[in-house]
Amino acid sequence: MSKSFSLFILGGTGDLARKKLLPSLSRLFKKGYLQGLDKVYSLARSKREDWEKVACELDEGFGKLCHFIPFDAKDWNSYAELGKVVEKLKGQELIFFLALGPDLFGDAILNLGRLLRNFTNPRKVVIEKPFGYDLESAKRLNSLLERYFIEQEIYRIDHFLGKDTVQNIFSLRFSNLIFEGIWNNHYIDHVQIVALEKVGVGSRGVFYDRVGAIRDMLQNHMLEMLAFTAMEVPARMEEKFIRDEKVKVLKNTSIVKLIRGQYEGYGQEVGREGSKTETFVCAKLLVENFRWHGVSFYLMTGKALKEKLTQITVVFKSVPEGFTSLLDCKPKQNKIVFQTAPESKLQIAFELRPPTGRFIACPVETFMEYKFPSEFEEAYEVLLLDIVEGDQSLFIRGDEVEALWEVVEPYLDRQEEPFMYPQGIPLPEPAREFIRQEGREWLL
Numbered sequence: 001m002s003k004s005f006s007l008f009i010l011g012g013t014g015d016l017a018r019k020k021l022l023p024s025l026s027r028l029f030k031k032g033y034l035q036g037l038d039k040v041y042s043l044a045r046s047k048r049e050d051w052e053k054v055a056c057e058l059d060e061g062f063g064k065l066c067h068f069i070p071f072d073a074k075d076w077n078s079y080a081e082l083g084k085v086v087e088k089l090k091g092q093e094l095i096f097f098l099a100l101g102p103d104l105f106g107d108a109i110l111n112l113g114r115l116l117r118n119f120t121n122p123r124k125v126v127i128e129k130p131f132g133y134d135l136e137s138a139k140r141l142n143s144l145l146e147r148y149f150i151e152q153e154i155y156r157i158d159h160f161l162g163k164d165t166v167q168n169i170f171s172l173r174f175s176n177l178i179f180e181g182i183w184n185n186h187y188i189d190h191v192q193i194v195a196l197e198k199v200g201v202g203s204r205g206v207f208y209d210r211v212g213a214i215r216d217m218l219q220n221h222m223l224e225m226l227a228f229t230a231m232e233v234p235a236r237m238e239e240k241f242i243r244d245e246k247v248k249v250l251k252n253t254s255i256v257k258l259i260r261g262q263y264e265g266y267g268q269e270v271g272r273e274g275s276k277t278e279t280f281v282c283a284k285l286l287v288e289n290f291r292w293h294g295v296s297f298y299l300m301t302g303k304a305l306k307e308k309l310t311q312i313t314v315v316f317k318s319v320p321e322g323f324t325s326l327l328d329c330k331p332k333q334n335k336i337v338f339q340t341a342p343e344s345k346l347q348i349a350f351e352l353r354p355p356t357g358r359f360i361a362c363p364v365e366t367f368m369e370y371k372f373p374s375e376f377e378e379a380y381e382v383l384l385l386d387i388v389e390g391d392q393s394l395f396i397r398g399d400e401v402e403a404l405w406e407v408v409e410p411y412l413d414r415q416e417e418p419f420m421y422p423q424g425i426p427l428p429e430p431a432r433e434f435i436r437q438e439g440r441e442w443l444l
Ligand SMILES: NC(=O)c1ccc[n+]([C@@H]2O[C@H](COP(=O)([O-])OP(=O)(O)OC[C@H]3O[C@@H](n4cnc5c(N)ncnc54)[C@H](OP(=O)(O)O)[C@@H]3O)[C@@H](O)[C@H]2O)c1
Pocket: 010, 011, 012, 013, 014, 015, 016, 017, 020, 043, 044, 045, 046, 047, 071, 072, 073, 074, 098, 099, 100, 101, 102, 104, 128, 129, 130
């Protein structure tokens, strides 16, 4: 029989809970994945009008398990009241999902920790990003967590890791001899990791202005994609070994060059004219180990651009020119593209003879494409299921989150003016110039 468990979503009426968590849970429930689920409690200070609608109308059966508890994360009395609910859940596993603003994580962990001392139920605590504001605050949050929970009970989320494409980097590399053998500086010229967004900061303005693109995207999603691309083969396909290898590669990673931009009209939008917060960032990183010595990793992310695009492009070296020297052409470099948006797919670009009837001819670029089929609509479905099942492979370990902050730390809170770019353009000119200076171009 499945173990019985209940889920407490702290911040359970917010955007994340309404748009991602409750719909993902209801889909998992409908598909029969949550056999042991007893109750889902949404905790917040006030019950928003549409909460019932969101929770109950997703699925009738699921809706019956959903309850609202008035709760203030800063007030100990709320935890005392929560204790009365927990008392009735004897023997159940308790999952606390912190879908609160990051300024409340400390209060919630401290008070939950104190409350749970009175109970013996197995427990898990799930923490949304951003985990900390910088290295120092991430360390503080880690040590607070460690006071009350063991690492096996802590799930630090980066929802990008729930995406099929990101997980398939791992599979492509380590389940195929033909790829792993060429995954190094002998064959790979450079790697491009981009996450471009059409949307601006929208309703997240006040929050975003305190963080910016380095904290919001580079420190987590982009560096995690780099880690999956560059990590060594884990000793075994187990969470400990996978996370060990990611930490190892991050410890060898550093930013050597970075530029920051801001879209026009941003200051007015967030109500702080003259803000220097970046909405665009473009960086060159090096991974100084034997596998990657001399290979550049270019990371670029920005808001309010023409198209949404999230992908990793692994670009191979050129073939020696002697081969085609008699022809007036140069074969293009091979590429492997892992795309998560707009589509979830893998693309391999290679050179082949054109259908000219002649043997001696300039090769042309040819593509092989594979769209990843997925059983799940949302990355959160994958991650929630992993939490229920206790698989931590796709969650960030304490030392890993600190290693991620160490990479970006020297570039946080720089006071120089960001360059400005018009909204809706494909790419800001300084970003093109950035990679042109490296003798390369963005492959988008
Ligand atoms: N939205 C997303 O798609 C997304 C994606 C990735 C990560 N995240 C992260 O997820 C977290 C939540 O984001 P969100 O967009 O859902 O924020 P949000 O829409 O502002 O929701 C915040 C939630 O916290 C509750 N809350 C605020 N103060 C509280 C307090 N003192 N005690 C108890 N509850 C309190 C709010 O309800 P009351 O005001 O009624 O208390 C609401 O339910 C953030 O850390 C964010 O960075 C969000």
